[in-house]
Amino acid sequence: MGAELDLAEDEAAAVFSARKIRTRLRADGLKPVTAFRDTLAWGRDRLYSLFHDGAPADSLVHARSHIVDEVLREAWLRVLPEAPAGVTLVAVGGYGRGELLPHSDIDILLLHVPGSLEQYRGALERFTAFLWDIGLEVGQSVRTVDDCVSEAAKDITVITNLIESRLLIGDASLYAQMQSALTPDKVWPVADFFRAKRDEQAARYRKYDDTGYKLEPNVKESPGGLRDIHTVGWVAKRHFGAQTLHELRDRGFLTKTECDELFAGQDFLWRVRFALHMITGRREDRLLFDHQIKVAALFGYVDGDLNRAVEQFMQLYYRTIKSLSCLNDMLLQLFDDAIIHGDQTQPIQPLNSRFQMRGQYIEARDDELFRKHPASMIEIFLLLQQHPKIEGISAQTVRLLVRDNRLITADVRNDVRARAFFIEMFREGAGLTRNLRRMNRYGVLGRYLPAFGKVVGLMQYDLFHTLTVDEHLLYVLRNLRRMALPRFQHELPFCSELFKKLSKPELLYIAGFFHDMSKGSGGDHSELGAVEATQFCLNHGLSHADAELISWLVQHHLMMSLTAQRADISDPQVVADFARKVGTPDRLDYLFLMTVADIRATNPALWNSWRESLLTELYRSTARALERGLDNPLRSDDMAAEAKARALELLATGDISAAQTQQVWARFEDDYFLRHSPEELAWHLPEIVHAKETDLPLILVRALDGRETTVFVYTRDRDHLFGLSTGVLARLGLNILDARINTTADGFTLDSYVVMEGDGTPINQPHRFDEIRDSLQKVLGDPTISIVDVNRRMPQKLKHFSTPTNVSFSRDHVRNRTILEIVTADRPGLLSMIGRVFHKRSILLDAAKIGTIGERAEDVFFITDSARNPISDKLLDELREVLVRTLDHSAAY
Incomplete structure (x- = not known):
């Protein structure tokens, strides 16, 4: 027989004794397939019950392995009742360690002497078929001892699996031969093995961007996960011949406290992984959004005043992997000292x-x-x-x-x-x-700054914030530091140039470090953070002026991104108001750099050339306004004239006459020239001049200056044009980043949409441009089409979040229009639905600022009634009710 897996003396050991399992497998009156299937189902159900009862995770994983041991041995004895010479069954990998979750891989090795397989081929084929029939999926390799040595010498993963092997049943002497042939003096010397495992871990870390603090971590493979513990165990086994991690303590490599911490972390991660397997009914090691709430509930968490249950659970997860990462660092360095430099x-x-x-x-x-x-x-x-x-x-x-x-x-x-x-x-x-990362990992940073300690491992359950708060703060610093380094200048050239102007870069670093630190305290984190930052600065010897700048940056760190993404920054009054809040060019420089670093550290998918151009445009406009003086704001007509002049310079070699230009542009209001860049004006003009009535709708599609793709529509105005256009774009799987709507006095519309692919990537295929153009022409050119059905399915991730629709209104007194802000759940075809509501109530759309923040859509629409006046209070109440009812109903499906 093989080695018996040692089960601890606990409830699991009593339930899963070898005698009980074998009695079930040999049940009278049942066909073998039925008896084995029933035993596996019984074992699974009993393990689930023990999990719910709070049984230790190590007893659960060992018990699962023990059940599989007995099933495999009994199955083997059914086809090979006499102990065959020269053939043996070996558990390898995680199963070899005796650690199996409910749906873990079961890897076995059929070890044989050359020439022995032919004698037992039929029996072994029946063995494999029987395992399939009972629903036990195994990964099986068939090798001789020489094969094992040959494959192990070539592949670090093979030697790793084999050194964790365990004899199940068969020829024990053959198994001993394999063990003897794989010792460090014959294959993979300890130093080479250690270097390979260290390199393997580094490669694995790179796969996960060197952080375990992503919102959907892999419990097994992410940094700080179970694989880090395995790596320590593999090296210990190879170097010391240690069979358990407990031996590291016995050899002085771990203190009792560290050993307890290591096993507590392993137990927690095992329980998380066990829960994932249990709720999914399959092998699943990723803590995906749709699993996190369920696992948190299984662990007994409930929503609190400050944090939801899932956020409390995930904070424990992230703090656990931080602790394990620290232990992993320390142990691998100890191994490096002992193995690589031991004799130096x-x-x-x-x-x-x-x-x-x-x-x-x-x-x-x-x-x-x-x-x-x-x-x-x-x-x-x-x-x-x-x-x-x-x-x-x-x-x-x-x-x-x-x-x-x-x-x-x-x-x-x-x-x-x-x-x-x-x-x-x-x-x-x-x-x-x-x-600072090291300080955080070793527990020093959170002790020195208790406010930081509160946000260690703190996540926000949404699709917008892709990192824990502490990791986000450190990523903001990383981004700021990259702006300071010449070797990264190619990433953000404008930011790098601006950074050189800063008189005290450390003030920007401190502001970036503090900007979200008060998220762990409840209340308005910007206000609380400003107070915290001020006290920190004064305590650490900074001047009152420096403390005031840092405090201002923390308090207003969202102001620039919100203005760029939600206000009409082509409006000189918006720019003037923003400039007044900023106050000085120095503050503008600091705020711009901090805003860029913050967005890029919040969600990499949010950062694109379009958002960069918005922020840069707002920066340049504000800098100009501050230079002119806040009492001398730019006039709309002057700005429009400048845009026209620049566009004409770009068209200097073209074939458009001054008369043709005047004839076309005289029909357009200043808003058109303010909302489009000179490059866009120069792109539109020749096409509009040469367009005949039969060419309408004129659809232009182009990526200007390496930015996201712009779709331009020039046609006679018609009902529901916005809803139809956005419906077509949504049906093509595109995300709309921005919409600029302009209507001429003689009944034409000039609409621009900035779009990208649904997965956030740029559109870079010419055939895709043709598809967009043809689809829009087909729909907008057919007066009988009044609605576009968007049949795209909602992405799976979005289904796990509930965002009730919130509608608010305000008045734009300068432009004499109503500002509508909608916060709702993002979904395909959202803008088309909103456009349909506008159409049915004869509401005209002047412009739109489209913002998708993770699972939330935060869109701003500038609207008027059919007479181009602000919407009446009566209609606003009706509009709010209809939008909430329509959007919440559609989000439920």
Whole structure:
């Protein structure tokens, strides 16, 4: 027989004793297939019950493996009742470790001596067919010992699977031969194995963008997940021959506290993974949105005043993987010291009286340093910045940081030395993000700044914020630092040039670091954050003027993005109002850079050339307004004249006469020239001049200046044009980023839509341009078509969020129109539905600002009645009721 899996003495052991399982498998009166199927179903149901009863996760995963062991052994004995020579059945991989979740892969190795298979081929084929019949899917490989050695030598994953093997049943001597043939002195020496596993982990991290803090993490593969624990176990097994992680403690590689932390983290992740398998009925290791709420409920979380149940659960998840990442770092470095540098004497270079370099790592010169001088827990990270050749912190010093960070109390926060070290990190600049990440990972940052500690692992359950709050703050800093570095200038050339103008970049870093830090405190995070930032600045020796700038940036960090995305920034009055709020060119520079860094760190899918152009346009217009003086705003007619002149310069070599230009442009109001760039005006004009009545509707599709694609419609005005146009674009699977609607006095319309593919990628195929043009011409050119059905299905992710429709109105007194703001659940064809409501109530659309924020659509429409006056209060009430009813009803399907 094979090795019996050791089940702990607990309830699972009592339920799943080998005798009970075998009795079920051999049940009288049942066909073998039925008995085996029933046993597997019984085992699954009992495991689920034990999970709900709170059984330890390690007992569940071992019990599942134990059940499979007995099933495979009994199935083997059915076809090979006599112990065959030269053939053995081996569990490998995670199953070899004795760790199986309900739907984990079951990997087995059929090990044989050369020539033995032919004798047992029929029996082995029946064995495989029987496993299939009972519903047990296994991954099976068939190899000799020489095959194992050959394949293992070529592939790190093969040797990894084989060193975790476990004999199930068959020729024990053959299994021993395999083990003997795969020792480090014969294949994969320990040092080579360690380097390969370290490189493998780095490659895996890159696959997940080097962060485990994405909104839908992989419990097994993401950084800090179960695979990090496996990596430690594999190296320990190869180096020490250790069979369990407990042996790391026995060998002094882990303290009892660290060992307890490691196993607590593993138990939690096992339970999460078990829950995922249970609720999906399949192998599922991703904590997708549609699973997170269910898993949170299984773990007993309920909605609170500040955080929803799912956010509380996910915060525990993220804090757990942070702790495991720290342990993984420390252990791999300890292994590096023992395996790679064990027989080498590392040179020591003193840095000061408290720290020294040993090799390429910094370490404390005294194991009691942090207990004697807690401020040194801040100093060490500043030294890392000041000495960029240092690769990291020694494992022993990491252990001391984790052990002693609880000593960072109010006394340390008030310590002038600690404050000086910390603020100098921001002034130093280089290495800031990397070392704040280290501070966070080792638990120092949240201790020094309790406000930051509250947001560690804090997620927001939506599709807009793609990272936890703490990770988002560090990504904002990363983005700001990249603007400062010449090697990244190609990413955002304008931002890089603007950054050079900053007199004190550290003020921008501090503002970026604090801008969302008060999200863990409830209330308005911008207001609370401004107060928090001011106190931090004054405590850390900054001047009142610098503190005021940082506080202002934190309080108003959303102002520029909201203005660009929700206001009509072609309106000089909007620009003037924004300039008045900003006040100075310096503030504008800081705010622009912070806004770009924030958007790019919130959701990478949000950042595109269109959004960049909006922000840049608002920046340039505001800078010009500040230069002219707030008492001397630009006039609409002057701005329109400038746009015309620039467009004519671009057309200087064209074949359009001044008379033709005047004839066309005289029909258009200033709004048309304000809402379109000179490049767009120069693009439209020749096409409009040469267009005949029979050419209408004129549809132009083009990507200007490397931006997102613009679709331009010039035709006689007709009913429901906006709804029809947006319906066609939605049916083609396009996302609409912006809509500019202009109508001439003689009954023509000039509509522009900025679009991109539904997955957020640019449109770059010529045939796609043709498809858009032809589809719009077909619908808009047919007066009998009054509605476009959008048959696209709602993306799966959107179905897991509920966003009740909210409608609000305000008055644009300057333009004499009504501003309608709609917040609702995003879905295909949303704009077409809204356009249909406008059409039925004879509402004219002047312009639209389209904003998709994750699962939410936040759209702004500038509308009038049919006489081009603001909408009456009576009609507003009716419009609100109809929009809410229509949009909430459609979101339910």
